[in-house]
Amino acid sequence: MNEPVIELCEVELKFPVGADWRGRPKAYAHALNGLNLRIENGETIGVVGESGCGKSTLAMILLGLVQPTNGKVMRQVESASAMQIVFQDPQSSLNTRMPIWRIITEPIFARTKRSKHQLRTKAAELAKKVGLRPEVLDRFPHEFSGGQRQRIAIARALSSDPKIIVLDEPTSALDISVQAQILNLLDDLKQQQGLTYIFISHDISVIRHMCDRVVVMYLGQIVEIGRCEAVLDNPRHPYTKLLLESVPKMQQAGDLDASLENTELPSNRNLPLGCFFQERCSLADEACSQLQTMQDGVRCNKFSK
Amino acid sequence: MSEILQEKSAKQEKPIKKRSFIDWRYLWYQLTGSPLTMVGLVVILLILILVIFAPIFATHDPNTIDLRARLASPSADHFFGTDEVGRDIYSRILFGGRLSIAVGFGVVIVAGFIGTLIGALSGLIGGWFDTITMRIMDVVLSVPSLVLIMALAAALGPSLVNAAFAIAIVRIPYYVRLSRGQALLVREMPYVAAAQTFKASRWHILRWHVIPNILSPIVVQATLDLGNTILLAAALSFIGLGAQQPTAEWGAMVATGRNYILDQWWYSGFPGFAILLTATAFNIFGDGIRDILDPKQNAH
Numbered sequence: 001m002n003e004p005v006i007e008l009c010e011v012e013l014k015f016p017v018g019a020d021w022r023g024r025p026k027a028y029a030h031a032l033n034g035l036n037l038r039i040e041n042g043e044t045i046g047v048v049g050e051s052g053c054g055k056s057t058l059a060m061i062l063l064g065l066v067q068p069t070n071g072k073v074m075r076q077v078e079s080a081s082a083m084q085i086v087f088q089d090p091q092s093s094l095n096t097r098m099p100i101w102r103i104i105t106e107p108i109f110a111r112t113k114r115s116k117h118q119l120r121t122k123a124a125e126l127a128k129k130v131g132l133r134p135e136v137l138d139r140f141p142h143e144f145s146g147g148q149r150q151r152i153a154i155a156r157a158l159s160s161d162p163k164i165i166v167l168d169e170p171t172s173a174l175d176i177s178v179q180a181q182i183l184n185l186l187d188d189l190k191q192q193q194g195l196t197y198i199f200i201s202h203d204i205s206v207i208r209h210m211c212d213r214v215v216v217m218y219l220g221q222i223v224e225i226g227r228c229e230a231v232l233d234n235p236r237h238p239y240t241k242l243l244l245e246s247v248p249k250m251q252q253a254g255d256l257d258a259s260l261e262n263t264e265l266p267s268n269r270n271l272p273l274g275c276f277f278q279e280r281c282s283l284a285d286e287a288c289s290q291l292q293t294m295q296d297g298v299r300c301n302k303f304s305k
Numbered sequence: 306m307s308e309i310l311q312e313k314s315a316k317q318e319k320p321i322k323k324r325s326f327i328d329w330r331y332l333w334y335q336l337t338g339s340p341l342t343m344v345g346l347v348v349i350l351l352i353l354i355l356v357i358f359a360p361i362f363a364t365h366d367p368n369t370i371d372l373r374a375r376l377a378s379p380s381a382d383h384f385f386g387t388d389e390v391g392r393d394i395y396s397r398i399l400f401g402g403r404l405s406i407a408v409g410f411g412v413v414i415v416a417g418f419i420g421t422l423i424g425a426l427s428g429l430i431g432g433w434f435d436t437i438t439m440r441i442m443d444v445v446l447s448v449p450s451l452v453l454i455m456a457l458a459a460a461l462g463p464s465l466v467n468a469a470f471a472i473a474i475v476r477i478p479y480y481v482r483l484s485r486g487q488a489l490l491v492r493e494m495p496y497v498a499a500a501q502t503f504k505a506s507r508w509h510i511l512r513w514h515v516i517p518n519i520l521s522p523i524v525v526q527a528t529l530d531l532g533n534t535i536l537l538a539a540a541l542s543f544i545g546l547g548a549q550q551p552t553a554e555w556g557a558m559v560a561t562g563r564n565y566i567l568d569q570w571w572y573s574g575f576p577g578f579a580i581l582l583t584a585t586a587f588n589i590f591g592d593g594i595r596d597i598l599d600p601k602q603n604a605h
Contacts, residue, residue, distance in 0.1 A: 065498065085502050087495045098517075107505075110500060
């Protein structure tokens, strides 16, 4: 349970923005700013944060699609095929020109030569696992509903026998009723195959349902990390509080004005000097003009004793 | 409610048939709603049948000289009259059409294949490869195409094969541009990112993702190109850079018939009309296909 499968060590990532006449970048967009993360075997780790905080960039780094500018990514899994991804939008993550059985087995035939028969057998097996009837294998993606497409995407992710699956908002494009089905399916698959999930979402209730640990990201940094219940029930970092308060609740009339106050994410071109969150923080004082460090699972001088 | 459910289950039990890239039934449905495209298609089919089965439809051997019937006007024996050595123009048009249309298809297939491959690769790989390829294509495109074709055909020596080769080279950049633009769009799709996560090769992405998704605009471009290519091939033959005498070829026939145009209008008139009809039919059909496959472009 405790051995790490992936470890991120001070990972930074910046993209050049624009170029002057000599081709040198004018500025940098800082996508990730010093990320330390240890992902343990068999856990489901949730990643939350608002749009643009670097959640999806983190996924790209983990999958090795993007190399970090600074820092190290240490993988304990042998090959890259041991990691797969399920995207948010099942509409565009499946090639409309391929029949389902080809889509599902693509990770296999992309790298090794297999006969059609072998691939189809494998596809039928995987389809059964994710709850698709085998007779749909000859159809094309546009003939399926969003939930079914997401099942297809999950089947594809499973086909190379991965250890880790990155779920990039896998349910946010789906209906509520279908969301539950997909989440249950993911849960079952995890039990059966001992998978490790990295669950990116902005839906707190989904995170609460699925995850063992949760990571709260803000402006390319982790601001709070810990057991799921601990972080979500007792948020310590002011940003986590803001994030949880902005979730609409059934019981009480929401005070939209209050939660919308200062909700703009600062630009990632010029990083704030001290605490990244100080402009929006109600607790900000002089101590916050210092760069904050991660202590005791929270990046805030008010709470790390 | 139960009816709906029943209907649904009945639907699901229908046998699932295999599908091709193009939905033929939809295409046919659209064609029936566009009479002009239909006319183009019918004319093309007629021309193809006439030309492919030329030996059946021809009344005379295209190259048999009959000096007793020189420059005869159209009659029951010679539908379109005869030329200056008594060859039957109707039969020569049928056999000549074989060459013209073969050149049209040949050029479009070769240019389309090479151009699409270069363009898709260029868009997919990007970087300096893309830059260099596109600059070369810009150079080719910046020279007026007829001038370039004439120069190439003249340099290679006058023959129909060389003319076809020259036209193909000049047509390639159009396909490169088109397929590169499309490939740039496809490259950003999440399914390509997914393919990258399981370390699919560039070749795999090209074969399974890029090519299938960029094919339909290229098919449209190719259909439109057919008419133009036939016209260009005829033009080259007309100025003496394509088919040579005594080969029956439309452009060459118009060229020799030019000398008799005042008294024997049928000599260059009928081959000219054949060129006009074929090129127009292909263009009308191509336009129609474009509207069908890409309704967004011409939304009214």
